[in-house]
Amino acid sequence: MRIDDRTEQHVRDTLHWVVKRDADKFDAGLKSFPNAAAREAALALVVAVSGFVLIDLHGGRPTPQQVAVLSEEIGRMEAWASVTADEAASFMNAVVEGRPLNEQLAPQDVVVLGFVVAGSLLSARPLPEGEWWFNYLDKVEAAIEAAG
Known part of the structure; x- marks a missing residue:
């Protein structure tokens, strides 16, 4: 996947x-994407990031039980964004199984879930001393681009 620099920066900011x-600032960030194409590119990137981190966390494709454990945690941690454990599980299962996101999720919820799940996974992953979620995101994006 080729990552456009403008899309990448906008996604990082959000x-x-x-x-x-x-x-409030998250909502403003979502509303600041200039058009549908920019929103679609951003969604593709956060889905790819979520998928990569899920696989990295588990050393392979996570089982539905592993996703359930993560989704409960995300539901608790991300209550500020009104993301439920069930929604997080539906999103993550669709991502790791390669199913369409709108199969079980409302289209208006997919973008919010994409960002919240990706952000939660990035920030909750244990990192070496002195590294931050955005350092890990650099590595994830490099791997996504290298994979094509």
Whole structure:
């Protein structure tokens, strides 16, 4: 996947507000994407990031039980964004199984879930001393681009 520099920066800026759990600035970040194409590119990137991190966390494709454990945690941690454990589980299962996101999720919820799940996964992953979620995101994006 080729990552457009403008899309990447916009996604990073919006993910920042997820990690900070600032609902107003997150909402403003989502609304600041200039058009449908930019929103679609951003969604593709956060889905790819979520999928990569899920696989990285588990050393392979997570089982539905592993997703259930993560989704409960996300439901608790990300209540500020009105994301439920069930929604997080539906999103993550669709991502790891390669199913269409709108199969079980409302289209208007998919973008919010994409950002909240990606941000939550990035910020909750244990990192070496002195590294931050955005350092890990650099590695994730490099791997996504290298994979094509």
